[in-house]
Amino acid sequence: MRVNLEPADSEFLSHLQRIGPRTVQEICETAGVTATAVRQRLTRLQGSGLVARERIRHGRGRPHYVYKVTDQGSRQLGDNYGDLALILWRELNAIADPVIRADVQRRVQDAMVRRLGVYGEGRLRERLKTLAASLASRGFDVELNDCAELPVLREHNCPYLELAEEDRGVCEMERQVFEQALGTGVKLSQCCLDGHRYCEFEVSGHSA
Numbered sequence: 001m002r003v004n005l006e007p008a009d010s011e012f013l014s015h016l017q018r019i020g021p022r023t024v025q026e027i028c029e030t031a032g033v034t035a036t037a038v039r040q041r042l043t044r045l046q047g048s049g050l051v052a053r054e055r056i057r058h059g060r061g062r063p064h065y066v067y068k069v070t071d072q073g074s075r076q077l078g079d080n081y082g083d084l085a086l087i088l089w090r091e092l093n094a095i096a097d098p099v100i101r102a103d104v105q106r107r108v109q110d111a112m113v114r115r116l117g118v119y120g121e122g123r124l125r126e127r128l129k130t131l132a133a134s135l136a137s138r139g140f141d142v143e144l145n146d147c148a149e150l151p152v153l154r155e156h157n158c159p160y161l162e163l164a165e166e167d168r169g170v171c172e173m174e175r176q177v178f179e180q181a182l183g184t185g186v187k188l189s190q191c192c193l194d195g196h197r198y199c200e201f202e203v204s205g206h207s208a
Contacts, residue, residue: 003048003076004139012041013050013069017077021054021068042067050076082162089163089170109177118181127182128153128203143198151203153178158192158199168193175201 005013012031016022019030027038045051050073057063069077092108095101118131125146132144132153141156163170171188178201179186190200 003050004141005048005076009041009044013045013073014077016051016067017069017074021066023064023066027067045073049073085160086163086166089167093167093169105173109173109180112177113181116177116181124151124182124184124203131178131181146203152189153201153203155199155201156197161192164193171199178203 015031016027019027022030024035024038024042027042028035031038042051042053046053050070051067052070053065053067055063056066092101092104095104116131116134118127118134128144128146128151132142135142135155140159143154143156145152145154158164160170160174171191171193175186175188182203185204187202187204188199189202190196190198192199
């Protein structure tokens with residue numbers, strides 16, 4: 001699960017990864033910030049599961065605590081697949097045989113639906129909540145309004161911006177993924193690429 005971090009916290013996490021397990025005082029000395037600021041950032045990052053505190057004892061002396069980046073924190077720092085995704089998308093579209101190309105794209109789409117963990121059963125309201133929660137757990141900044149005549153799911157940060165700027169087919173694939181996951185019609189009514197502040201997906205077939 002990717003966590004949305006403030007730039008300062010992300011930079012701090014990266015710094016801790018570079019210097020390795022350190023005490024609060026040692027982090028202060030290497031980062032050039034106050035102990036209060038360090039503790040505040042450590043508390044936030046611990047709460048997100050990105051940093052852990054470890055008790056260290058040497059001989060008969062008093063134990064002390066060091067802070068280190070967790071496995072989840074390391075994945076957070078390494079979660080930058082933009083270049084790879086762009087290359088893979090280009091290679092997918094370069095497949096000459098349209099039948100093979102369509103089959104690969106369908107399998108990619110099916111895999112994305114399974115990853116979201118939403119299935120076209122039960123009340124639409126609950127499926128929408130499950131979808132929004134699944135997206136949020138992966139770092140998507142999403143907002144759900146299922147009280148309007150047409151339920152709306154908004155993405156405040158485009159997760160595929162670089163891909164979409166090159167090929168808006170990515171936007172269509174995401175719409176199809178949501179449609180397949182929810183088991184009902186989905187329309188991309190607003191898009192960041194058109195100058196809107198968010199991507200907005202209208203959901204039809206609303207049920208209580």
